[in-house]
Amino acid sequence: MTEKLIFEYGKPGRAATAQYPGASVPHGLPAKFLRAAPPLLPEVSELQAVRHFTRLSQLNFSIDTQFYPLGSCTMKYNPRACNQYAMLPGFLGRHPLGPETHGQGFLACMFELQEMLKEVTGMQGVSLTPMAGAQGEFAGVAMIRAYHRARGDLERTEIIVPDAAHGTNPATAAMCGCTVREIPSTPAGDVDLDALRATVGPRTAGIMLTNPSTLGVFERHIREVERIVHDAGGLLYYDGANLNAILGKVRPGDMGFDVIHMNLHKTFSTPHGGGGPGSGAVGVSQRLLPFMPIPLVGKEGERYRWLAERDVPQSIGRLSGFMGNAGVLLRAYIYMRMLGREGMPRVAEYATLNANYMMKRLTDAGFDAAYPGRRASHEFIITLKRQARTLNVTAMDFAKRLLDHGIHAPTTYFPLLVPECLLIEPTETEAKEDLDGFIDAMIAIQREAETAPEQLKSAPHTMPVRRLDDLRANKHLDLTFKPAA
Amino acid sequence: MTEKLIFEYGKPGRAATAQYPGASVPHGLPAKFLRAAPPLLPEVSELQAVRHFTRLSQLNFSIDTQFYPLGSCTMKYNPRACNQYAMLPGFLGRHPLGPETHGQGFLACMFELQEMLKEVTGMQGVSLTPMAGAQGEFAGVAMIRAYHRARGDLERTEIIVPDAAHGTNPATAAMCGCTVREIPSTPAGDVDLDALRATVGPRTAGIMLTNPSTLGVFERHIREVERIVHDAGGLLYYDGANLNAILGKVRPGDMGFDVIHMNLHKTFSTPHGGGGPGSGAVGVSQRLLPFMPIPLVGKEGERYRWLAERDVPQSIGRLSGFMGNAGVLLRAYIYMRMLGREGMPRVAEYATLNANYMMKRLTDAGFDAAYPGRRASHEFIITLKRQARTLNVTAMDFAKRLLDHGIHAPTTYFPLLVPECLLIEPTETEAKEDLDGFIDAMIAIQREAETAPEQLKSAPHTMPVRRLDDLRANKHLDLTFKPAA
Amino acid sequence: MPFIPHTETDVRTMLDAIGARRIEDLFDEIPAELRARALTGIPAALNEMEIGRLMSERAARDGQALSFLGAGAYEHHIPAAVWAIVTRGEIYSAYTPYQAEASQGTLQMIYEYQTMMASLTGLEVSNASLYDGASALAEAALMAVRAHRKSQSARILVPRTVNPTYTRVARAIAGNQNLKFEDLPYCTEGGHTIVESLRRYEGQDITALVIQQPNFFGTLEDVDELTDWAHRNGAFVIAVVNPAALGILKAPGQWGERGADIACGEGQPLGVPLSSGGPYFGFMTTRMEYVRQMPGRIVGRTVDLEGKQGFTLTLQAREQHIRRGKATSNICTNQGLLMMAGTIHLAIIGPQGLAQVASTCVSRTQALVAALGAIKGVRPLFSRPRFHEAVLQLDRPAAAVLEQLAARNILGGLDLTEHYPELGSAILVCATETKTQGDIEEYARALGDVMKSVRAA
Amino acid sequence: MPFIPHTETDVRTMLDAIGARRIEDLFDEIPAELRARALTGIPAALNEMEIGRLMSERAARDGQALSFLGAGAYEHHIPAAVWAIVTRGEIYSAYTPYQAEASQGTLQMIYEYQTMMASLTGLEVSNASLYDGASALAEAALMAVRAHRKSQSARILVPRTVNPTYTRVARAIAGNQNLKFEDLPYCTEGGHTIVESLRRYEGQDITALVIQQPNFFGTLEDVDELTDWAHRNGAFVIAVVNPAALGILKAPGQWGERGADIACGEGQPLGVPLSSGGPYFGFMTTRMEYVRQMPGRIVGRTVDLEGKQGFTLTLQAREQHIRRGKATSNICTNQGLLMMAGTIHLAIIGPQGLAQVASTCVSRTQALVAALGAIKGVRPLFSRPRFHEAVLQLDRPAAAVLEQLAARNILGGLDLTEHYPELGSAILVCATETKTQGDIEEYARALGDVMKSVRAA
Ligand SMILES: Cc1ncc(COP(=O)(O)O)c(C=O)c1O
């Protein structure tokens, strides 16, 4: 089960000519503007292309084919309806600069999506334009900076980030020209309040928090955190990657956050597409309203219209060529309408039920929870530190061996502060049988680790390739195909 | 790589409720009309259903994933455009009994399809209603009978069928209440003219011929056959399953046939869908025009309209609830428009080139062609009689072993008159490399047959299941799942 | 060259291997005088972009009207997942699963389908589809003649409440084997078939009685009484049923004391779009004792040589490729893709969902009849309980009324004048779960207007 | 419960295992006073049928106008196979390929993509996509600042012929790290950037010069001269290119004597529908020597422990999940699905096809300019050769003209007044291969009418 490179199917002169626009027309452009040699693109028939990419697709694990409990990624079922209706010809064909008269249907969806996201987060305004979580974070931190700047508070350039934070948090702070101040977590998984108190000050722009955190637990002292940061003059940023855990149960706005991004590709189930696209819509409290990234969608009477530079003069500006990932937003809109008000809290409830069930069953089976005294949120961490020490098998070995059981591995080695960790997020759309299947697989692998550890260390055994040499990939960079001359 | 039955994923009370039409409404129907117990349908989540059927699909070979040289079946590339445009909401949503005013776009396609099929076959009229080749055959023989009957020639109830004919030919004749008279082929693969002369007579309704025949050769004496049958008062039926071989090269109408069916799912590349649907549109000569199955599409000025009972009073009638497999016809229409007049003969040319190339290379490699002195049409036969005798391996063993090479087996054991045969049809959409891959596989298998025949006899080895026990399937009928009580 | 992968070098190499000079030489066995001229009647090729635009324009031209048409093809919601899956290449572009080991996906789906259809109809075995509902009735009649060894007459009684197109198709197909389809009248009061009308056939050799439930008028037949009459009088019962209705209606296998012998019908309501009439799929189920008389493909569960479960085509000795002139039918290519769409549809909608769809159809139709029946000049016919269709008598010409409705983009129903002239000006209307209260009101409003503007005949 | 598979028994069993009484108990660590009330602002759930109808109505309402809009998003034909494949579950519903062995499909596609983009732009390495063209320019500027170790200024020269939205986005993103984007004027005669305008920067520390080809006006820049100027003056060259245009236009890697250092742009013209502006994908390529400064994911070819070829994410030390605050960018989720659509698009269309698309765009636009330029009051601006866009000056207010065209369902172009007030009333028009001669004539006819009916300002 390997597949040649598409270039290896090619032959000079072979082509899918049904795709050609018509008779070749001379364009008459001067030679100095033209390319000297044709690019290295495949020269294949349409059937060869279809066959190649269809076969390639079969080499992937995916939600549609496997249980995929990748912590922090919320790999839940992507309803097919969201795709079908977002891909109606009327939506696909609409030019982004088309007049509002020719976009009322689309704009209505976007306006209502803004409203729904406000309601579900408890924020006062929403901008849909950020194209992924990290860009949402960027928008958020940029707004925090703009806010302080607008008040003449130019010193506030420090962003506080807990050690459990996702890498995008510190990276974003840096991208916004801020300094990162990292604070530790307590052994129970909460923010270390003393450290926080010691860190805040007149340079504090704000804090970025994920709640529940990436440790899979709810930050119990969130009120206290809020008070400390706000009292110090900083603002609170909410990383919404884990919103699935608390949807309809508790709202970031009610917790006192000033700005949040949502990963619509997680909580609102738009597909991950093997890496993207996503959408990192941001929500803000009253004081950040003037700074929201544009465009926004407004409503005047019965007409929807874009709000842009003129309407939001203090905006941090535009983050994309047009309005963000419109097609992703349509999918999220459809999903939210299908959940409805009653469906939102259900998401959190069953995601949490699944996570707590798995955590309990796994710890009963002898695995170590990283935060054993705590409730799991929608995810939880198993640490294999003990197995690494006693059996010399790593979290990576467990992960690779799970693939042989037809299960995608959980997130490994994140968060960084828990050694040999597996961050497990089942999501609410998986059935108890699938959770049980995972638990059985873990038990079987544990037994194997004790009796035949080489099976783990050389896993996977049933994938299209055996374990890959990452070091070599890094050292001998082979990033493009070079045809034999 | 096996997959449970969908029922085994079910649990009472589990359901994909987003698909429910709404709050349950009491229907108030009297109990005597109602079912006592709910049917045995899966009770699964939408994700479980998607995952199950997606995984099942991966267990199949298909054109989109493998070379599929299944003789007589014309497994060529099914252009994705045909599917995409035939599935536009406007086409999918149209009710078959909708008024003509609300179907001019659809009817225009159907009318033009009739016209194109007339041109490409040289016939005088075309009816699109038969839903597969066999139903086209039925329509054809029924028209032949109606023709004789209309002339008061009531004795003509015999249908002559060469021994090479596809099973649907004699089966159709029987279905039309006719008697089948089988005639032999000559060793060179032509119709035995003497036998034909001896068979025709006042009871002859007609002859059913495939040309090129299922032996993979063109019937060289077609003019003579035509004369003999017509002189005897019979009509000529053309089984169009092999039309791909001669598209734009020679037309059945010009050969003197009175009626033909086309397999649009072969020649015009509509997908086979794991068994169907197809379309067996029929074309007729002048004398059969009054008998065509209805409805037809007519054009008056700029408007298209249905022609039905009133317009075609002598019609053999209706063969389907509405107008046949409309969606298949749309796909064939799109394909034909993309080929255009210049593309039609190209189909025959490259299909024939591929077949002759494979036949030559295989015979060079030591395989026996069933008709070695002849040109291959778009397909050809290899007989493994010798291997069966000397090595005790069968055509079926070769077929099963080809699967392990990632190639779908050719048609086996058809036509019936050639022992241990493989009927190989590469089609025009396969590249030389794929043909070479097949040839290499055959050579490898031959070598294996000589050195390690048990590898063949126990093949396949790499499929989701090993060789299946067909006898047991026949003896211990297990045709439905019965849940454990 | 669209869809042809050959380079000039390929062609050269291949011709050299064959020993031919030109591709043309490969056609040298065809008599020269027969060779075709250029196909001038066929337009020049369009590229994909051009055909895409043409088709989009044509599809858009036909619009999407608000439709209350039924009469054998029904607008139902189809889960998006259904067609996303069946159009996957591995399903869409596979052939009939002759090579079982390389077709387990298709085969297992058929086995699952057979299980669902058998249970839905209350019978034991199902085939893997026939062409459509109408031709399935023809096949069922032929099968009854084969299976019913005691009957010699080949007389099939068909109530006039059976879809009249089905009867026409059955005649066109099975008439060639001298089957005789004889009409049975219906009760003009109830819109159903009454057992009394059968009395005159008692003592005669009748091969089978056809019962459609719900019948063409949408009303419910007394299936128990009719079935028992048939069995008492030595006739088979062929049930023609709407599989969506079987979410709530009694399964044919439970009709009367012994149940129907053969059930068949149109699978379209299960996940298949209307698409101008096809492709749909016919289904057929029966008792195990008649399985060898059943037409069409059948899949069985078996084991491989390691004892592992697998699926394969079975009982092929019934089929044309083995039995040729003696096969149970000439069918070869069937409607596999649609049958698989139906399977996925049923799997997703589930038993409760199907029941909900069916009940919603009933109540929507009740609402429709109430709304339209309140209009002056509109009279609902037939007193019996209905499924999701109803006959309305109009005091103006149906054709003119429907035409004016269509001009307002409402497809008001089917004109029954051709098939049932005795009903006067009458139309058959249908409301499935896709029709909202708002739709029904819109129709009622439009019909109210139109009834005023069309002149009485 | 849509999308939730739990039965009541499941819930009971699971709670028992956990030792909780109710699901609610699992939220007991959340301070009670924070708990949310019912989300009354969110409408009640719609089922799939209802949302399907709503969306169909909304999509239909926006119609399908005849569009001559470009300005960064271009209507091209997309082979049907592209989206049939990328919406397959195995591609569509997979995550970033962290588990390489279970993600070879995605990884190999990225490797193929990297190869195609590197060759198309004439550079050595490509990443696996960025968000879009505009943000890709911001990332390219940040990368130039990191990679260009000799320059300290973080000054980036941006001609006004660069898409003004791109410049705005670059400022909004990279401005936070104190990058300075400085405008360069354009030649009002030719519509391009002239080397003379750069003279005043000679001797200064300039980090990079941005060159867009074709530029925002659709005209072609003297890329060789500009590139050589930049390199002579110690500045990097960032090329912003339309990948479809690269079917015929000189690859950035071949610009001038040494070629551009970084190429980036909007991938949308390669197989991505317009869809109101996204999701699209940004691309970026560069020389091998700068690969460690490149943002975004990169895939490398390696071997498995049996020596078999395989693909994996590589150079991850550049990325946020490893390097955190010191990463090359904060990007994590990218635009993978669109990048794969682009890959399949390029594979199907091939080198000749892409060249044909590009040439057809050029000649269609020539025809469009000729047809519109012949209308009284319409004056094509700029004398330089064009790709597929052109600026037209009107003697009436552009907004009113465009509005009246829209009322006739023609989207006539982009009003340039906001971004280029100095051009007076001017619009940017575009014709790709999707526009036929008939379309152009239809536009010309409509514009002719509209120019008569709109009053001069
Ligand atoms: C906790 C957390 N924050 C932020 C992000 C970044 O979101 P995105 O990948 O959409 O940029 C992720 C995504 O993996 C995450 O898990």
Ligand SMILES: Cc1ncc(COP(=O)(O)O)c(C=O)c1O
């Ligand atoms: C020669 C020949 N005739 C007739 C048929 C019957 O066509 P269909 O399967 O469409 O009914 C076939 C199909 O396999 C065939 O190969």
